Amino acid sequence: MSERSDFDLGRTERPDGSTFLSVSDVLSEPAVQQGGPSVLVGGAALDVAVRWVHVSDSPDVARLLDGGELLLTTGAGWPSDVEQLRDFATSLHRAGIAGIVFELGTAREAVPQPLVDLCATAGLALIALTREVKFVAVTEAVHHALIAAQTHALHERQHLHELFTALSLQGAPADVVVSETARALRAPVILENLAGEVIAAEGLDSPIADVLSSRGDAERVPVQARGVRWGSLLAQPGPAHPAGRVTVLEQGATALAFGCIADGGDTEWSLLAQRTVIDDLLGARFAKADDIDARLRAGGFALADRQCHGIVARGSASISELAYRARQAGFAVMAARVEGDDVALLSLPASAVLSDEVVLRIAGPDRAVFVGPVADDVVGLLGSLRAARDLADSDRAEAGARVRRVDDRPLERLVATLRDDHRLHEHSERMLAPLIRHDRERRGDLLAVLAALVAHPGNRSAAAAASHLSRSVFYQRLTLIGDLLGADLDDGETIAALHLALLARRRTAVTD
Numbered sequence: 299m300s301e302r303s304d305f306d307l308g309r310t311e312r313p314d315g316s317t318f319l320s321v322s323d324v325l326s327e328p329a330v331q332q333g334g335p336s337v338l339v340g341g342a343a344l345d346v347a348v349r350w351v352h353v354s355d356s357p358d359v360a361r362l363l364d365g366g367e368l369l370l371t372t373g374a375g376w377p378s379d380v381e382q383l384r385d386f387a388t389s390l391h392r393a394g395i396a397g398i399v400f401e402l403g404t405a406r407e408a409v410p411q412p413l414v415d416l417c418a419t420a421g422l423a424l425i426a427l428t429r430e431v432k433f434v435a436v437t438e439a440v441h442h443a444l445i446a447a448q449t450h451a452l453h454e455r456q457h458l459h460e461l462f463t464a465l466s467l468q469g470a471p472a473d474v475v476v477s478e479t480a481r482a483l484r485a486p487v488i489l490e491n492l493a494g495e496v497i498a499a500e501g502l503d504s505p506i507a508d509v510l511s512s513r514g515d516a517e518r519v520p521v522q523a524r525g526v527r528w529g530s531l532l533a534q535p536g537p538a539h540p541a542g543r544v545t546v547l548e549q550g551a552t553a554l555a556f557g558c559i560a561d562g563g564d565t566e567w568s569l570l571a572q573r574t575v576i577d578d579l580l581g582a583r584f585a586k587a588d589d590i591d592a593r594l595r596a597g598g599f600a601l602a603d604r605q606c607h608g609i610v611a612r613g614s615a616s617i618s619e620l621a622y623r624a625r626q627a628g629f630a631v632m633a634a635r636v637e638g639d640d641v642a643l644l645s646l647p648a649s650a651v652l653s654d655e656v657v658l659r660i661a662g663p664d665r666a667v668f669v670g671p672v673a674d675d676v677v678g679l680l681g682s683l684r685a686a687r688d689l690a691d692s693d694r695a696e697a698g699a700r701v702r703r704v705d706d707r708p709l710e711r712l713v714a715t716l717r718d719d720h721r722l723h724e725h726s727e728r729m730l731a732p733l734i735r736h737d738r739e740r741r742g743d744l745l746a747v748l749a750a751l752v753a754h755p756g757n758r759s760a761a762a763a764a765s766h767l768s769r770s771v772f773y774q775r776l777t778l779i780g781d782l783l784g785a786d787l788d789d790g791e792t793i794a795a796l797h798l799a800l801l802a803r804r805r806t807a808v809t810d
Contacts, residue, residue, distance in 0.1 A: 319348045321344045321346050321425075329431065329432070332431050333429050333430070333431035335399070335426070336425065338424040339424040343397065346423060348396045349367060350441070350444070351367065351440045352368070353370045359390070360389035361393075364394075365395070370401070371398065372400075383410055384412045384416065388416060391420050396423065398413070398425070399427060401427040401431065403428075404430060459549065465553050469557070472554055475557070476488070476554075477500045478550070479531065479549075484536050485533050486501045486509040486536075487499070487532065487547075488500075488510070488516065488531075489529060489530075489531055489532075490513075490530055490596075491529040492527065495596060497529065499593070499596075505586060507589050507591070507592035509534060513532060515535065516532035517533045517535075517547060519531050519544065519547045522551075523552075526558075528554075528555070528564040528567070529554075529567070531554065569617070572631075576636065576641055576683075577636075578590065587676035599643065600630060601674060601676065602674070603648055604645045604647065604674070606645045606673045607643075607646075607670050607686075608641070608642070608683025609657070609667055609668065610640070610642075610687050610689075610690040611642070612690060613664060615662040615665060620640055620642060623659065629645060630645035640661070643679060652669070657669060664698060667702070668693065668702050669702070669705075692801070725799060726799040733745050733779065733783070743775070747767070747775040747779065750762070750765035752793055
């Protein structure tokens with residue numbers, strides 16, 4: 299979704315304070331240190347940016363200032379009357395000077411008290427030089443440093459321009475632009491759409507949950523072009539950037555806007571947000587479940603007091619259409635294309651019923667859909683999605699409109715629950731080792747035959763048909779399997795143990 303936005307025609311590109319020196323920086327200059335500076339009013343006033351240095355003893359100097367100047371003076375021409383001196387000091391403050399450096403000994407032995415009082419009240423830096431210095435040396439040093447800082451800022455701006463132009467020309471996705479912006483700023487960056495939903499976030503070393511919860515403290519610039527706005531780019535507080543933090547954000551926002559223009563809108567944003575969450579969930583690329591939970595909630599997907607499922611839909615269809623139909627049904631959804639299948643997370647009201655009819659209507663016509671068990675937290679949702687994928691991987695039937703549920707396959711669900719237990723993998727390797735070795739050495743098909751057998755318990759004719767072997771050949775294979783394993787394939791407990799071993803092996807192969 300986008301909206302029309304008017305441009306601010308009065309906006310300028312004046313550099314921000316990061317291209318200037320602070321009063322504290324000026325005090326550290328050797329030329330100033332030679333004067334034995336004594337800070338009379340400091341604190342936060344020493345962090346004020348110095349745009350330029352001005353030297354004057356004139357009582358009319360205020361009208362010559364533009365703001366941001368550090369005034370160097372001996373006070374020789376200043377008024378002596380207390381009220382006049384107070385008015386003069388007030389005029390300097392109103393002119394917006396960065397601070398006053400007052401040299402003692404040449405014209406005055408002490409800084410006038412009314413000046414000290416006003417600077418203390420106004421938070422204006424006031425420094426006394428206890429030894430004589432050459433003001434020309436001070437101005438030369440400070441002006442050289444200012445010009446160097448501004449030149450560096452120009453170089454940084456050029457670097458940023460080249461970086462984000464290259465990203466735009468290469469068609470970099472939004473999450474890459476967000477990551478590059480965060481690295482340039484050395485601070486977390488978030489991209490959100492007009493609804494406030496998080497499209498992409500780069501936390502650097504900060505937990506994503508913390509980054510998303512503190513969006514109110516972030517700097518924000520619009521992502522817009524040609525009068526159309528698609529969202530905002532946000533940056534958390536961080537170190538100053540030579541080119542200016544807002545400049546970095548604006549360059550990132552411009553690259554994102556070009557991407558929206560090239561893609562015909564921000565539709566790709568929504569798909570990107572969903573794919574990123576699902577990829578991270580499946581790959582367990584999150585330090586804490588709270589991080590994934592925060593990203594889901596930021597995308598409008600709630601877990602608390604809801605019934606949530608992971609599903610896999612097989613067959614050709616548009617992933618965006620699946621997501622659209624799910625929302626039309628009143629569900630929150632995260633959907634992405636993963637290895638040829640549509641993978642989705644569904645969040646339903648606690649009172650809703652996810653019937654087979656509803657599942658097929660959401661997935662689309664003539665599709666096989668695999669539904670994971672209900673979940674109410676991130677770990678459970680991960681287990682539901684994994685279980686649905688495992689069930690889909692074990693189903694070799696032809697595509698068609700049908701629904702299979704993990705809850706209807708208790709052994710599948712057990713293996714999904716114990717998938718990370720090393721004892722399950724050891725059981726699988728121990729039971730199947732003779733068959734694995736036979737198939738590897740002879741390019742055999744014993745594992746496939748065993749899989750057909752356990753998939754059709756009590757119906758060996760159907761098992762033989764599923765393995766694409768004649769019944770006589772199929773029975774020969776079963777005899778060989780029984781001999782290699784030293785097991786009775788008519789024993790129910792043995793078949794259950796072998797089925798468990800096959801499921802565990804298949805999941806290990808999928809994970810690897």
